[in-house]
Amino acid sequence: MPTAHSGKTRRSTLAKSHSALAHHFDDLGQQYEASTLGMWAFLVTEIMFFGGLFLGYAVYRAAYLEGFIEGSQHLDAILGALMTAILLGSSLTMALSVHAAQVGHNKLLARFLLLTMLLGVAFLSIKGYEYWHKYHTHMVPGFAFHYDGLHPEIVRLFLSFYFIMTSMHALHMIIGLGLQAMLVMMAWRGRFSPEYHTPVEIIGLYWHFVDIVWIFLYPLLYLVG
Amino acid sequence: MAEVVPQRIYYRVFAALITLTLLTWGVSYVHFGGYLGIIIALTIAIGKTALVVLYFMHVRYSNRLIWVYIGAGLFWLVLLVGVTMGDYISREWLPVSVGWQRLNVPDYAPHPTAPPVSEEPGRRPATP
Numbered sequence: 001m002p003t004a005h006s007g008k009t010r011r012s013t014l015a016k017s018h019s020a021l022a023h024h025f026d027d028l029g030q031q032y033e034a035s036t037l038g039m040w041a042f043l044v045t046e047i048m049f050f051g052g053l054f055l056g057y058a059v060y061r062a063a064y065l066e067g068f069i070e071g072s073q074h075l076d077a078i079l080g081a082l083m084t085a086i087l088l089g090s091s092l093t094m095a096l097s098v099h100a101a102q103v104g105h106n107k108l109l110a111r112f113l114l115l116t117m118l119l120g121v122a123f124l125s126i127k128g129y130e131y132w133h134k135y136h137t138h139m140v141p142g143f144a145f146h147y148d149g150l151h152p153e154i155v156r157l158f159l160s161f162y163f164i165m166t167s168m169h170a171l172h173m174i175i176g177l178g179l180q181a182m183l184v185m186m187a188w189r190g191r192f193s194p195e196y197h198t199p200v201e202i203i204g205l206y207w208h209f210v211d212i213v214w215i216f217l218y219p220l221l222y223l224v225g
Numbered sequence: 226m227a228e229v230v231p232q233r234i235y236y237r238v239f240a241a242l243i244t245l246t247l248l249t250w251g252v253s254y255v256h257f258g259g260y261l262g263i264i265i266a267l268t269i270a271i272g273k274t275a276l277v278v279l280y281f282m283h284v285r286y287s288n289r290l291i292w293v294y295i296g297a298g299l300f301w302l303v304l305l306v307g308v309t310m311g312d313y314i315s316r317e318w319l320p321v322s323v324g325w326q327r328l329n330v331p332d333y334a335p336h337p338t339a340p341p342v343s344e345e346p347g348r349r350p351a352t353p
Binding site for chain 2: 204
């Protein structure tokens with residue numbers, strides 16, 4: 001066994017006997033590479049999932065641009081910009097969480113993760129307010145939808161895209177918050193070290209991906225025309 | 226293990242992301258003709274994505290196999306959107322035969338909300 005990877009002498013002996021090391025990996029470095037690659041494979045399937053939604057949106061937007069512009073005017077662009085800034089901020093704190101994990105600072109890691117979760121909850125609260133406001137003004141397709149405008153049918157179509165795409169995005173965020181809560185527990189128990197912090201890294205990848213989806217949703221839904 | 230990226234890089238990337246968000250919001254109030262507005266908005270979004278992927282997601286420092294995976298995902302996305310939108314956008318570029326257009330007139334079953342068909346024999350309703 002030792003001769004097989006003598007080229008990797010920079011790995012410490014600690015990394016080969018770590019409690020987090022699964023038996024089918026040579027060392028923590030190899031395990032880390034496999035985990036991140038697996039996460040990226042999952043994220044590629046997520047690109048496909050959201051790509052289909054974005055494509056459906058693009059086809060109907062190209063066909064009914066005027067109605068989509070009218071529908072977009074019922075979304076608050078400034079509120080959307082604020083949500084974008086909050087989500088970008090949460091990506092920053094997530095990146096700083098990974099940094100804290102890399103330097104083995106579990107307390108700081110837990111704090112940055114809690115800050116990330118706080119920003120995520122702030123985002124979802126604004127989203128919830130938007131949904132509530134749309135429900136209140138009868139602009140939720142399927143729930144007593146009523147709209148008097150130039151293109152009521154197209155505005156309903158636009159809002160259907162709005163609700164499906166943003167709710168799928170919000171669902172991903174809720175899952176992300178759950179995963180981050182799990183990381184906070186692990187950090188409080190001092191589970192992470194410079195040798196082993198793979199869960200923080202791959203949940204960070206997931207969170208940044210959800211951020212990227214919103215980076216596209218914001219101009220496409222709030223800033224049409 | 227992943228390279229430890231200095232914190233100041235994260236702060237700079239965040240500042241750039243916020244700047245680009247303000248830019249995309251500000252530019253949306255300018256009315257460009259045709260496709261220019263959406264092209265600018267998507268270019269800014271792609272730029273923001275590149276910053277997030279390269280720095281926050283550490284892809285700049287990752288091994289090449291991860292680049293291959295991302296490349297495969299992007300290739301698929303470009304194919305999906307490019308080919309489909311190429312079809313929808315170019316459909317009206319070339320004239321279609323009059324016979325094909327006549328087939329589209331639903332004179333055999335008028336839509337309930339369609340204007341009443343003229344009583345004159347031999348007249349078709351106006352194209353919807």
